Amino acid sequence: MTGFPVKLYVYDLSKGLARQMSRQLVGKQIDGVWHTSVVYNNVEYYYGAGVQTAAPGSTHHGQPLEIVDMSESSLPEDIVREYIGSLAEIYTQEKYDLFMHNCNNFSQDLCQFLVGRDIPPHISNLPREVLETPFGQMMRPVIENSLRPITTAPSSAPFSQTPTQAPARAPQQQTPQAGQHAVIYTTSASELDNMIKTSKCSTVFFTSATCGPCRIAYPKYDQLAEEYGDKCKFIKVDINDAYDIATRWRISATPTFMTFISGEKLDEWKGASPPTLESNVQMLLQAAYPVHPHRRLRLPILLGTPNTPISYAKLPPLDKIVAKLAGAGINDPIISHIADFVRLRSTEGAREAPVPDLSAWAAFVQKSLASSESGSGENLFPIIDLFRIAAVDVRVGSWFAEEHDLNTIKVVIDFSSRDESPFQVRLVTLQLLCNLFSSPLFAPLLISKLGGSLAQLAAKSLLDDHVNVRLAASSLAFNIVAYGQKRRASDSEEVLLGQDIGIELIVALIEGIGREEESGPTLGRLLLSLGLIFYCAPLDKEIGVEAMDICASLDAYATVKGKKTCKVADKKLCDEVMQLLTRP
Known part of the structure; x- marks a missing residue:
C-alpha cells in the first residue's frame, strides 16, 4: 500500500x-x-x-x-x-x-x-x-x-x-467572514454597549445614509476592518436608524468616530479624512496592544532556533531485547507484538504497521514496575527502551491521551526518580518522555496532569553525574518550554508554564546551567529553555513577578554571565538570555 x-x-x-x-x-x-x-x-x-x-x-x-x-x-x-x-x-x-x-x-x-x-x-x-x-x-x-x-x-x-x-x-477577491474581519452593523444600544465593554478595543463609526462625506471614509474603514478585525471590533451605527444611540452618545454630526479600550473611551473625532482615521486606529492598536519590550531586543539565536520537539528515534537491538527478557523469564506476548510493530514501522512505514494492543502493553509495564519495586530494576531498561522507540509513533502517545492512561506514564516517572534506580532506566525514561511530545494530543495532558512529576524528574536529572542523562533532561526541559511557548499568544492569559512546573523548572534550569561544564548541547538547551520561558511572557502577572524574583534571589544573571568563560558555552546565546533576565 x-x-x-x-x-x-x-x-x-x-x-x-x-x-x-x-x-x-x-x-x-x-x-x-x-x-x-x-x-x-x-x-x-x-x-x-x-x-x-x-x-x-x-x-x-x-x-x-x-x-x-x-x-x-x-x-x-x-x-x-x-x-x-x-x-x-x-x-x-x-x-x-x-x-x-x-x-x-x-x-x-x-x-x-x-x-x-x-x-x-x-x-x-x-x-x-x-x-x-x-x-x-x-x-x-x-x-x-x-x-x-x-x-x-x-x-x-x-x-x-x-x-x-x-x-x-x-477566487481572487474574498469576502471577509462577518463578525471576524468585517464591519459590524448595529442599531441596538445594548448590543453596542456589550461589544464596547467586552472587546479589547473597538472603533465606532457613527454615520447616516444621507451623509455624503461619510462615503469618503467607507473604503478605508472597511479596509482597516479586514486588516485588523482579529484585534479590534469595527462597528458602524446609522444614527437615522438608531436614534437612542445618537442621543446617548450625543452625536450631533456625521461622520463621528470614537475609539475604546476595554470599554473605556480613548478618543473622539469628526470628519471623513482617511489618513486621520488610519492614524487614530493605529494609535488605538498600539495602546491596546503595546509592543512587548522583548520584541525590541536582538535575539537571533533564541528566535531562530526551531521549537519542534527533540526526539530520540534510534532503533535499539530488538532481537537482543526480546531474548534478554525471555532469558529473565519474561515471556509476555505483548513484548514480541511491540517489537514487531517497531520493526515493521521502521522498514515499511507507519501506514503498514498496525498499532498493537496498547492496553495490554500498559498493563504489562505497570506489572513489571510493581514487581521491580524492591529490586534493582535491571530488566526495566529494555522494557522502557521498547516503550521509548514505540512512542516515536504519534498513535502511541495519542492512545494514552485518548484513554487518559496517565497512570502508566506516572509510575514510570516515579520509578525512574528513585535514588536507587539505575541511570540507564532514568536515561531511557527521559527519552521516552521527549518522544511522547510527538503527540500533540498527549503533550497538554503531560504538562497539565504530570507537570510536577516532570519538573522533579528533570530537576534531579540535570544534576546527574552521567552526561547523557543530563543531555536527555535538557531535551525534556526544552520540549516542555517550547510547548509552552507555542501555546502562548501575545494577549493570552497563559503565563510561563503554570505554578506546579514553571517555578521548579526555572530553579532547576538555573542550577543546571551553573553546574554544566562538559556538554555544549546540554548547556545550549538549558540556556534556550530559560530564555524561552521569559520571552514575551506577561511579567506583570503574579507568577511572572515571582519567577523574576526567584531569578534575582538565585542570581541567575550572574550565573549565565559566568558561563561565558566556559569552553562549551555559546557566548552569544548567553548574552541573549542575560537580556531576558533583566527586568523590562
Missing part, C-alpha cells in the same frame, strides 16, 4: 524585492520573504488566518516560486487529519507571529510529522538572518504590520477534520 507524496510549496511574499533591496537596506543578501505551505493528498495546507486549506496553487499567494519534493508519507489518513486538527488548536490566527510562530513553523511541524524531514534551512533560518541585523531589529514592528494582512488573509476553506475533496480554486 503506497502513501501520498508530500510537497512543500514556497512563495516569495516580497515578489523579488527582497533580492533587489535587501543588501542596501539590511547589509546582507536575502533572496526572499518566504511563505510556505504543505501539499498532501491534493490539498494545500497553510497557516495564516488559522490552519487553512485550498486546492494546490489556488491561494491568494498565487503560484509557488518553488515546489520541493519532501518524500512520501505512509501514515494513515485519519491519523494525519487528527494531527492537523491538533495543530489547528496551536496555530490559531490570534497566535500568529511573523518571526516566532508563522507559516514556516507550521510547515516544519507538518513535514516532520508526515515524512520526518525538515524544511530547507534557508527558509527556517530567515528570521535569524533578519534579526541579526540592527535594521531588522529596528524595523521588526513595521515588517510585521506590513506583512500580517498578507499572511493572515481570510480563507474560503478553514481546516475541517471531516474528510473532503480538495477545495475549489479560490
Whole structure:
C-alpha cells in the first residue's frame, strides 16, 4: 500500500524585492520573504488566518516560486487529519507571529510529522538572518504590520477534520467572514454597549445614509476592518436608524468616530479624512496592544532556533531485547507484538504497521514496575527502551491521551526518580518522555496532569553525574518550554508554564546551567529553555513577578554571565538570555 507524496510549496511574499533591496537596506543578501505551505493528498495546507486549506496553487499567494519534493508519507489518513486538527488548536490566527510562530513553523511541524524531514534551512533560518541585523531589529514592528494582512488573509476553506475533496480554486477577491474581519452593523444600544465593554478595543463609526462625506471614509474603514478585525471590533451605527444611540452618545454630526479600550473611551473625532482615521486606529492598536519590550531586543539565536520537539528515534537491538527478557523469564506476548510493530514501522512505514494492543502493553509495564519495586530494576531498561522507540509513533502517545492512561506514564516517572534506580532506566525514561511530545494530543495532558512529576524528574536529572542523562533532561526541559511557548499568544492569559512546573523548572534550569561544564548541547538547551520561558511572557502577572524574583534571589544573571568563560558555552546565546533576565 503506497502513501501520498508530500510537497512543500514556497512563495516569495516580497515578489523579488527582497533580492533587489535587501543588501542596501539590511547589509546582507536575502533572496526572499518566504511563505510556505504543505501539499498532501491534493490539498494545500497553510497557516495564516488559522490552519487553512485550498486546492494546490489556488491561494491568494498565487503560484509557488518553488515546489520541493519532501518524500512520501505512509501514515494513515485519519491519523494525519487528527494531527492537523491538533495543530489547528496551536496555530490559531490570534497566535500568529511573523518571526516566532508563522507559516514556516507550521510547515516544519507538518513535514516532520508526515515524512520526518525538515524544511530547507534557508527558509527556517530567515528570521535569524533578519534579526541579526540592527535594521531588522529596528524595523521588526513595521515588517510585521506590513506583512500580517498578507499572511493572515481570510480563507474560503478553514481546516475541517471531516474528510473532503480538495477545495475549489479560490477566487481572487474574498469576502471577509462577518463578525471576524468585517464591519459590524448595529442599531441596538445594548448590543453596542456589550461589544464596547467586552472587546479589547473597538472603533465606532457613527454615520447616516444621507451623509455624503461619510462615503469618503467607507473604503478605508472597511479596509482597516479586514486588516485588523482579529484585534479590534469595527462597528458602524446609522444614527437615522438608531436614534437612542445618537442621543446617548450625543452625536450631533456625521461622520463621528470614537475609539475604546476595554470599554473605556480613548478618543473622539469628526470628519471623513482617511489618513486621520488610519492614524487614530493605529494609535488605538498600539495602546491596546503595546509592543512587548522583548520584541525590541536582538535575539537571533533564541528566535531562530526551531521549537519542534527533540526526539530520540534510534532503533535499539530488538532481537537482543526480546531474548534478554525471555532469558529473565519474561515471556509476555505483548513484548514480541511491540517489537514487531517497531520493526515493521521502521522498514515499511507507519501506514503498514498496525498499532498493537496498547492496553495490554500498559498493563504489562505497570506489572513489571510493581514487581521491580524492591529490586534493582535491571530488566526495566529494555522494557522502557521498547516503550521509548514505540512512542516515536504519534498513535502511541495519542492512545494514552485518548484513554487518559496517565497512570502508566506516572509510575514510570516515579520509578525512574528513585535514588536507587539505575541511570540507564532514568536515561531511557527521559527519552521516552521527549518522544511522547510527538503527540500533540498527549503533550497538554503531560504538562497539565504530570507537570510536577516532570519538573522533579528533570530537576534531579540535570544534576546527574552521567552526561547523557543530563543531555536527555535538557531535551525534556526544552520540549516542555517550547510547548509552552507555542501555546502562548501575545494577549493570552497563559503565563510561563503554570505554578506546579514553571517555578521548579526555572530553579532547576538555573542550577543546571551553573553546574554544566562538559556538554555544549546540554548547556545550549538549558540556556534556550530559560530564555524561552521569559520571552514575551506577561511579567506583570503574579507568577511572572515571582519567577523574576526567584531569578534575582538565585542570581541567575550572574550565573549565565559566568558561563561565558566556559569552553562549551555559546557566548552569544548567553548574552541573549542575560537580556531576558533583566527586568523590562
